[in-house]
Amino acid sequence: MTSKVCAVIDYGMGNLHSAHGALQAVAQDTRVLVTSDPEVIRAADHVVLPGVGAIRDCMAEIRRQGIDQVVEEARQTKPLLGICVGLQAMMDRSEENNGVDCLGLFPGQVRFFGHDLVENGEKLKVPHMGWNQVSQVDHPLWHGIDNHSRFYFVHSYYVHAERPQQIKGRGHYGVEFAAAMGEDNVFAVQFHPEKSHNAGLALLKNFLEWDGQA
């Protein structure tokens, strides 16, 4: 059997050791490559767009290295998974760094949680850091994962989706936010599946076995 390839896009923003390790740990017949080479990404069967740090720096590197082009090609042809800032980069625009235009795969905005986030009279800390629940909307990537399972989040900005039907997982932290987005062969999550223990590993396994049909 020929082995498949999953390309984790390395555009110089942060450490991809964890994403690579977790994907490889659940991969059956897939080789996981961390790469910035557009040809390798084009040839891959599955593509992961990760991201950490500030959106302005991420978008600048995505554009400078032509990753925007490769991501656009991937979204038309193969399963594509965005993680954390990778999800935020897929939205229209983020208000971080005084406003940054993003890739626009999903209509909607990335907003700041704010300094006055309150729930039940209690002030909430920002970043939203730790294990929070996700209300799932039926999708193959949730297969075998209990609804309301907890995933590990670290973020100060959240996704406000324009089309509710694209929300595949709902999170709540002072406000409602999109914890997972999906359309056709694209799926993207705000949390870190590679750091989310069994639930996260199950989601990554589902992704590697996914044919891109929603």
Added chain:
Amino acid sequence: MALAKRIIPCLDVDKGRVVKGVNFVGIRDAGDPVEIAKRYNDQGADEITFLDITASHEGRETTVHMVEAIAEQVFIPLTVGGGIRELDDIRRMLNAGADKVSINSAAVYNPEFVREASQKFGAQCIVVAIDAKQVGDNHWEIFTHGGRKPTGINAVEWAVKMADYGAGEILLTSMDRDGVKSGFDLGVTRAISDAVNIPVIASGGVGNLDHLVEGVTQGRADAVLAASIFHFGEYTVQQAKQHMAAAGIEMRLVD
């Protein structure tokens, strides 16, 4: 639906072995770090923290390999502290598979280091560790060198300053309590947790599971860190989580 409070087992590591002292002296060997990290991961630990107390340079290389080995098998957030003094130390630990580093005395000597580190690697991976001792009524001071050297710095003001400089989280250890099992210093935990808008991890003094509960309910900590109650098999992480959940605290419970 709410964010869960976290339990973080802490492994003190010397040349690649887990140890835990009482009041930072009288060290006992507690075992292989990879095995222990896997055990805590299986028990449902929310994160794991390593404090590298190795003095020698060669010993530190052993720690880097240890982090690599753990990161290959444990898929929850990993923090490494101890001896983080330069941007290059941070890069090395992150490249080895750590998700966060904890900066302690280097922040006291050079607060700008925290700012640089946060700008370079992102606030999400910069934890500032504060070792505090009570020196008067509602007054806590920062100490360095394992609690031996006073700095004259007010712990609460320092925490606020570190948050301003870009710390993503505060790891607060009460030096009066560390290893003595009488519970967290709830006064300083609450004072700092109320003063900053970033998560606070309470550490130092856990002797039983009620202490973990108090850290959250009275100290208002976002996470609780403990070492010896887990290392020597007194309690499992799972028991600790069930105990906290039974006290009405939002926890991530795993099967």
